[in-house]
Amino acid sequence: MKIWEKRGRRNTDATVEAVIAKAEELGIKHIVVASNTGETAEKFFDQGLEVICVTHQVGYVKPGEDEMSTEARVNLAAAGVKVFTSTHLLAGVNRAMRFKFEGVYPNEVVASALRILGQGYKVCVEVSVMALDAGLIPYGEEIIAVGGTGRGADTACVILPAHSSQFFDTVVKEIICMPREK
Numbered sequence: 001m002k003i004w005e006k007r008g009r010r011n012t013d014a015t016v017e018a019v020i021a022k023a024e025e026l027g028i029k030h031i032v033v034a035s036n037t038g039e040t041a042e043k044f045f046d047q048g049l050e051v052i053c054v055t056h057q058v059g060y061v062k063p064g065e066d067e068m069s070t071e072a073r074v075n076l077a078a079a080g081v082k083v084f085t086s087t088h089l090l091a092g093v094n095r096a097m098r099f100k101f102e103g104v105y106p107n108e109v110v111a112s113a114l115r116i117l118g119q120g121y122k123v124c125v126e127v128s129v130m131a132l133d134a135g136l137i138p139y140g141e142e143i144i145a146v147g148g149t150g151r152g153a154d155t156a157c158v159i160l161p162a163h164s165s166q167f168f169d170t171v172v173k174e175i176i177c178m179p180r181e182k
Contacts (some may be wrong), residue, residue, distance in 0.1 A: 006114070007118070007179035009152025016043045018158045018177045019144050021039065023049055026158065030143040032131045034123045038062075038072035040153050041081050051081045052136045054127040057088060084134050089126045089164055090114075110167075118182050120155025121175070123147025128161035129170060135168045137161070142173060 002018055004011040019031060032052045032090035035041040041053035053076055058066045068083070078084050092104035114122035131137045146156045156176040162169035 002177035003076075004154055004172065004177065004179045005181065007120070007149040007154050009150065009154075009175070011012045011154040011179065012040060012043065012148070013145065014153035015153040015177055016034065016040075019091050019146055020044075020047055020049075022156070022158065022176050023047075023144055023172075026142070028142055028144050028158065030137045031126045031146065032127050032137060032143055034127045034148065036067040036151075037076070038068055038076050038081075038083075039151075040148070041076055041083075042079070044081075045079050051079075052131045053081050053083045054130055055083065055085045055092075057086060062089070082136050084131060084136055086130060089130050089133075089167075090122070092138045115182075117175075118148040118155060118178055120147040121157065121178060124155055124157045124159065125161075125170060125172065129164050129167060132161045138165055139163075144176070146164050149179065 029050050031049045035053045036056045055068050073083055090111040094107040097105055112123055114125055124147040128145040130156045132157045137143050140148050142158055142160050144146045145158045146153045153177045157172050158174040160171040
């Protein structure tokens with residue numbers, strides 16, 4: 001496992017290199033990448049991998065606003081990348097209830113528990129389950145998920161995801177890289 005001293009986008013290129021090497025070593029073909037602009041997903045072009053890009057939901061930053069441009073979506077699609085935009089697995093209605101009623105709800109407890117290993121780790125688990133639920137990756141196969149803290153990528157894991165209805169059957173097989181700083 002590689003440990004980056006600092007978190008964030010400064011680790012993106014090294015994370016991509018580590019992911020490509022691990023995918024080759026294990027024969028993994030499916031890479032699920034959290035990328036709101038498409039920039040991180042583009043780094044996996046022409047690597048012989050099936051890349052699934054999971055974005056923030058529309059309205060995440062501002063109501064009605066999509067963080068990924070139409071041009072980025074077209075470029076990703078032209079390169080064979082599947083782009084998936086949906087409500088986040090560990091947010092959605094629970095987050096709306098927290099905002100409205102100021103309580104703590106189960107999905108957010110799970111998200112906070114996953115963040116013990118870092119924001120990127122939580123993102124890796126979340127996007128892998130979301131991609132499986134969307135039918136974008138095969139059931140019962142290990143994939144590599146790539147996430148980050150803020151922009152860029154600083155965390156990657158080998159994961160055997162389960163559908164959200166069996167979320168706790170998800171298995172993180174290996175952490176490829178992550179930041180020491182949380």
